[in-house]
Structure formats: C-alpha cells, structure tokens
Amino acid sequence: MAEPPYRPLDAQVIPRFAGIRTFMRAPHVTDLRGVDVAVYGIPFDTATTYRTGPRFGPEAIRSASALLRPYHPVHDVDVVEKLSIVDYGDLPVSPGDTQRTYRQIEEALAPIVDAGIFPAAMGGDHSITLAELRVLATKHGPLALVQLDAHADTWDEYFGQRYFHGTTFKRAAEEGLLTPKASLQAGMRGSVYAAGDLEGARELGFTVVTAEELRTLTAEQYGERVRERVGDTPVFLSFDVDFLDPAFAPGTGTPEIAGFSTAEAVAFIRALRGINLVACDVVEVSPSYDGPGQQTALAAANVMWELLALHALAR
Ligand SMILES: [Mn+2]
Numbered sequence: 001m002a003e004p005p006y007r008p009l010d011a012q013v014i015p016r017f018a019g020i021r022t023f024m025r026a027p028h029v030t031d032l033r034g035v036d037v038a039v040y041g042i043p044f045d046t047a048t049t050y051r052t053g054p055r056f057g058p059e060a061i062r063s064a065s066a067l068l069r070p071y072h073p074v075h076d077v078d079v080v081e082k083l084s085i086v087d088y089g090d091l092p093v094s095p096g097d098t099q100r101t102y103r104q105i106e107e108a109l110a111p112i113v114d115a116g117i118f119p120a121a122m123g124g125d126h127s128i129t130l131a132e133l134r135v136l137a138t139k140h141g142p143l144a145l146v147q148l149d150a151h152a153d154t155w156d157e158y159f160g161q162r163y164f165h166g167t168t169f170k171r172a173a174e175e176g177l178l179t180p181k182a183s184l185q186a187g188m189r190g191s192v193y194a195a196g197d198l199e200g201a202r203e204l205g206f207t208v209v210t211a212e213e214l215r216t217l218t219a220e221q222y223g224e225r226v227r228e229r230v231g232d233t234p235v236f237l238s239f240d241v242d243f244l245d246p247a248f249a250p251g252t253g254t255p256e257i258a259g260f261s262t263a264e265a266v267a268f269i270r271a272l273r274g275i276n277l278v279a280c281d282v283v284e285v286s287p288s289y290d291g292p293g294q295q296t297a298l299a300a301a302n303v304m305w306e307l308l309a310l311h312a313l314a315r
Contacts (some may be wrong), residue, residue, distance in 0.1 A: 004084035005034035008070070021062045022087035023122070024305070029086035032111065036315075037118045037308060038205050041089035042105060045286075047098045047127035047165045049158055051253040053286030058090055058122040058289035060251075064294055065301035072309040074270055079305065082312040088112065098127055098163045113139050113279075118311050120304060123283030125152055125253065126165040130172055136236060136279050144182035144233040145169065145206070146226055146275070149240035149270065150256040152185050152201040152208060158199070165253075165284075173204040180205030182233045184226050186214050186268075187243040190256035197315040206240035211258065219264075223271030234278040239269075239303050241284050241296055249299050251290030262299050269306045273313060280307045 008025040022028050023039040032038070041058025048054070091108040094100040105128060112119050113135050121132055126149075136143055147153075149198040151166065154173075158164040163171065168183070171176045188198060189211035201208050207229060214222065214285070242252045245259030260268075284301045290296045 004036070004080065006084045006086050007080045008085070010070070014065045019066070021059070021066065023062050024065045024068045024085065026087050028086045028087060028089055028300050032115045032117060034084055035086050035117050036084040037120060037311065038086055038088040038112050039120045039122065039304065041090035041122045042093060042124035043090050044093040044095070044101050044128055044164045045125045046096045047163065048125045049164065049166055051286055051289060053253060053288045054123050054125045054284055055095070056287045057124060057283070057285035060285055060290065060294060060297035061122045061282065061300045061304065062087070064297035065304070067298070068301060068305050075273070075309050075313050077309055077312045079309050079312045082315055084310065085308065098161070102131040102134070102163070106135050109135045119279045119292070120307065121281035122300070122304065123281055123285065126168050126240055126283045126285065127163060129281055130163065130168045132279065132281060133172050133177040133236060134175070135288070140234040140298045141280055142176055142179040142182040143236045143278070144230040145172070145178050145185070146183070146230065146235055147185040147238045148187050148243040148265065149185065149238070150187055150189055150211070150242040150259060151254065152188050152198055152206070152239070154201040154204060154206070169206070170200070170204060173206070179233055182230050183207065184209060184229045186222070187211050187260065189258055211260070217266035219271040223273070226272055227274060230275055232276055235275045237277055237280040237307060239280070239282045239307070241282065243299050244299055251286050251288070251296030252284045253286050262302070265303065266306055269303065269310065272310055275310070277307070277310055277314065282307075
C-alpha cells in the first residue's frame with residue numbers, strides 16, 4: 001500500500017506536547033489533492049439557547065487531540081496508515097448571523113464534498129449541522145442520521161428563530177436532507193417543555209431511543225438497531241458532546257444529568273462497524289465550562305478519532 005501523502009507528526013521525533021496544534025497534529029492543508037479526510041472547525045455558537053462558548057470548541061479539541069496515537073487496537077486498524085488525514089482549518093462564520101453562516105459553510109464545504117473527501121467537523125453549536133447536511137445531500141441524496149445527543153433538536157423555533165441549535169433536525173427533515181425512516185436518534189433525556197416534545201421527532205419519522213431505553217441495550221444491540229435502520233443509506237453521524245454525562249463532559253452549553261460515560265459512548269460508536277458513514281461532526285464543546293483536565297475536549301477528540309477509525313475500517 002502506498003504511504004498516505006499526509007500524516008501526523010511522528011511522536012517519537014516531535015513529542016506530543018510540542019508542535020503547532022492541529023487535529024491529531026496532522027498537517028494543516030487546504031489543497032485537496034491527496035487528502036482522504038478533512039477535519040475542520042466551524043467556530044459558530046450564537047445559535048445556542050443557554051451558554052455560548054463552542055466557538056472555542058475546535059481550538060480545544062485540536063489541543064486535546066495531540067494525545068491521539070495512530071493505531072486502534074480494538075478495530076485492529078492503523079488510522080493514519082489507512083487514511084491521509086489533514087486539518088483543513090476553520091470555515092468562515094459570521095457570529096450572530098446563522099443564515100449567513102450557513103451560506104458560508106455551504107460554500108466552503110462544497111469543494112471538499114465534491115472531491116469525495118470524508119469531512120469531519122468540529123463544532124460549534126449544533127445549528128451548524130444543517131449546513132453540512134445541505135452540502136452532503138446534494139452529493140449523496142437524503143442521508144441517514146445517526147445522532148448521539150441528550151436532545152433530539154427537533155423543536156420548531158426558539159425566540160422566533162427557525163434556525164437554532166435546537167431546531168436543526170426538524171429543518172433538515174423538512175428540507176428533505178435526511179431520510180427520517182433510516183435515522184436513529186439516541187440518548188435523549190432530561191426535563192422537556194411539554195409532553196409531546198419527543199413526539200415531534202417521531203412524527204417527523206425519526207426513531208428516538210431515549211437514554212432510559214438506550215441503557216437497556218448492549219452496545220452490540222444498539223449497533224444492530226442502527227444497522228437495521230440505516231441499511232445501505234449514506235450515514236451522517238452527529239455526536240453532541242452533551243450525550244455524555246456532565247461528570248464526563250461538563251464543558252457544554254446545555255448539560256443534562258444521568259447521561260452516558262465516555263466508555264459507554266466509545267462502545268456504542270465501535271459497535272457501528274459496517275455502516276456507510278460518509279461524514280460526521282462532534283459539536284457543542286464549550287471549553288470555558290470544561291474541567292481543569294479539559295476532559296470534555298479530550299472526550300470529543302477521542303470520539304472524533306473513533307469516527308475516523310470507523311471510516312478507516314470501511315475503506
Ligand atoms: Mn444537539
């Protein structure tokens with residue numbers, strides 16, 4: 001097999017605490033030739049309903065990702081040997097203007113998707129996923145959504161605004177970017193506004209697996225349910241870091257207690273082997289609320305690496 005043109009710094013030569021902070025210490029490259037995976041940031045956070053802060057998410061995830069090593073012992077795959085990974089940098093955004101930001105994301109992401117490169121976004125709040133899906137759907141058609149999140153994000157509006165971090169997947173379904181019948185949302189929990197809140201997601205056609213129900217499934221059972229649901233449909237996996245319990249991931253905007261551990265999250269993701277994953281994002285990392293060990297950013301960096309490993313397995 002030919003060497004990937006781009007690979008992270010060798011930690012035996014430049015130690016992991018050294019070097020310029022890019023995702024996994026991969027080279028910062030914007031020329032798309034020879035690239036398999038573009039990890040990129042979308043530092044937008046003014047569509048949040050509570051705490052702002054994920055504009056600094058990409059920076060924190062990059063910093064924590066310096067710890068990542070190339071080889072995945074459970075999947076038995078060398079991620080950087082299989083994939084030419086680059087850090088594409090951050091896309092342009094307009095703080096305070098969600099719809100203008102969407103246009104900027106769409107324009108900037110289109111060449112990556114057109115080139116057949118696997119795009120992996122570091123958020124940013126969850127509103128950004130709508131723009132990612134718009135671009136991806138033009139290439140793949142309607143996608144299957146696999147979402148791990150404390151919230152379904154299928155509300156109709158917030159403060160009179162239809163484009164907000166809690167309305168993303170309702171808009172995506174309305175715009176025909178997703179096939180809700182092939183999609184599965186899991187991890188939903190906590191207090192809601194009214195009895196019918198999650199029913200809204202189900203009425204759109206999504207399968208909603210609440211945190212209570214997800215707890216009764218083994219990781220393999222979850223993986224099986226997802227595979228049954230998505231079939232061969234191209235999958236977008238969206239990981240909201242608030243899927244994790246605030247004890248594991250305090251650095252987020254709308255934390256919900258009684259969430260999942262990092263070990264559980266990693267097991268659920270590993271159980272997704274075999275899905276046709278075409279893109280992903282990890283969102284809602286809000287570093288100013290993180291702990292002194294930056295455990296939220298560390299969790300997000302590792303989740304991203306798990307997603308890249310799934311993609312590496314499929315190639
Ligand atoms: Mn969310």
